[in-house]
Amino acid sequence: MLTSGEKSYCAALMALKRKDFKTATEHFKKAAPYFEHDREFNLFFETTRLLVDVKQELGRYEQDDKIEIEEIFTDG
Amino acid sequence: MTNVNNLKSLENLLELFLGKVVELKEQRLSVLEGINSLDDISRLASRGIDITDEMGEWFANHNRWLTDRSFKQADLEKIDSMLSQIKNEIKIDQSSPPARVKIDREISRWSETVKETSSKIVLKRSPESTKEAIKMYENDTISLFLNKLERSIDLFKDYSANKQHILSVLDDLLKSAIIQKNKDALILSAFIIYYLKQNGYKTEPFVKKLKEAETILTGEVLDAN
Numbered sequence: 001m002l003t004s005g006e007k008s009y010c011a012a013l014m015a016l017k018r019k020d021f022k023t024a025t026e027h028f029k030k031a032a033p034y035f036e037h038d039r040e041f042n043l044f045f046e047t048t049r050l051l052v053d054v055k056q057e058l059g060r061y062e063q064d065d066k067i068e069i070e071e072i073f074t075d076g
Numbered sequence: 077m078t079n080v081n082n083l084k085s086l087e088n089l090l091e092l093f094l095g096k097v098v099e100l101k102e103q104r105l106s107v108l109e110g111i112n113s114l115d116d117i118s119r120l121a122s123r124g125i126d127i128t129d130e131m132g133e134w135f136a137n138h139n140r141w142l143t144d145r146s147f148k149q150a151d152l153e154k155i156d157s158m159l160s161q162i163k164n165e166i167k168i169d170q171s172s173p174p175a176r177v178k179i180d181r182e183i184s185r186w187s188e189t190v191k192e193t194s195s196k197i198v199l200k201r202s203p204e205s206t207k208e209a210i211k212m213y214e215n216d217t218i219s220l221f222l223n224k225l226e227r228s229i230d231l232f233k234d235y236s237a238n239k240q241h242i243l244s245v246l247d248d249l250l251k252s253a254i255i256q257k258n259k260d261a262l263i264l265s266a267f268i269i270y271y272l273k274q275n276g277y278k279t280e281p282f283v284k285k286l287k288e289a290e291t292i293l294t295g296e297v298l299d300a301n
Contacts, residue, residue, distance in 0.1 A: 002115045002154070010108045017098045017105060019091075043225055044097060051090040053274050054083055061080050 005034025009041065016048065021055070024048050089221075096218045107147070110138050111154055118158045121165035131162065131179045135186075142189050156190045159183050228264045242268065246282060253289035262289050 002010070012027035028045040035041035098105070114134060121127045141147070141155075168180045235252075236245045246268045253262040265286055273279045 002112065007112060007115070010112045013098070013101065013105055014109060016094055021094075039226065039229055042229065043222075044094070047090055047093060047225075051087065051094065054087045054090065057274075058080065058083050058087060061083070 003034060005031045009035060012044075012048075016044070021048055021052050025052050093218065093221065107151055110134075110141070111151060111158075114155065114158050118161045118165075121162045124165075126176075127162065127166070128173075128175045128179055131183075132175070135179075135182050142186065152190050156187055159187050159190070163187070224260075224263070227260055228267065231260055231264055242272070243277075246272070250282065250285045250289060254285070254292055257293055259293060262286070262293060265289070 008027045008031035012024045012031060015021070015024035015027060025045075025048050028041075028048060031041070032045065117127050117130045117134060120130065163180065163183045166176060166180060168177055172180075231249075232245065235248050236242075239245050239248075246265060249261045249265045249268070252258045253265055265282070269279050269282050269286060272282075
């Protein structure tokens with residue numbers, strides 16, 4: 001049987017294929033204790049984590065840019 | 077706005093890199109997916125659940141594996157061990173339904189083929205390093221960036237040995253960037269500063285040092301030209 005680490009690494013790569021970076025990071029986190037000395041694993045993990053952080057930061061900027069529009073109707 | 081543009085270009089770069097990773101690993105991913113689903117089936121079988129349909133579907137989806145000679149030894153061993161485990165769980169007797177008997181026979185056929193394949197020795201030779209290949213490599217920005225990241229990991233390991241905190245590592249890296257004019261140390265320092273900033277550290281003094289190192293290195297490049 002595959003170890004839970006191997007299953008998580010596999011799930012992380014599948015998530016990367018779907019471009020679901022957040023889910024990939026979650027699976028990489030679960031697999032991390034099993035692959036701490038695997039340079040390729042660490043490279044993929046850190047790059048995905050950085051990408052999720054960058055996307056989050058960009059999302060924050062985009063929220064700041066939103067203009068609130070309020071419609072006001074007078075006399076019905 | 078510049079900050080947003082920088083973040084967007086970093087986002088594009090990272091997405092491109094991960095896209096290439098998936099592209100390079102495409103074949104490996106399909107093998108891993110198949111092994112993972114066989115592992116799921118063997119777990120169901122060990123819980124006494126009828127896996128006839130799942131196993132039939134798995135064989136149908138992975139039939140071409142029987143003729144594929146590019147499998148890694150470790151993968152073949154995993155597949156063989158999972159199939160043996162499943163075979164032990166399904167226990168065939170006189171009263172077993174025909175579908176299950178068929179699955180049992182198919183497992184035996186697979187196990188035999190897998191054993192045959194794994195006993196063969198495959199010798200592989202790496203491609204010749206021609207000038208053209210070297211030129212192609214120089215133009216391959218993905219490989220170049222990958223190498224840079226790998227070198228950065230090695231550099232970080234060297235500098236972090238016997239250190240208690242990442243700030244000490246960063247300080248030493250910045251010194252190396254300034255004194256030894258080490259470009260790899262400069263890039264790694266920028267990466268660490270961004271990481272620290274994301275984690276709420278005050279990074280201003282380090283940014284100042286980074287700019288100083290960058291100015292020195294840029295000056296060096298200009299002098300060399």
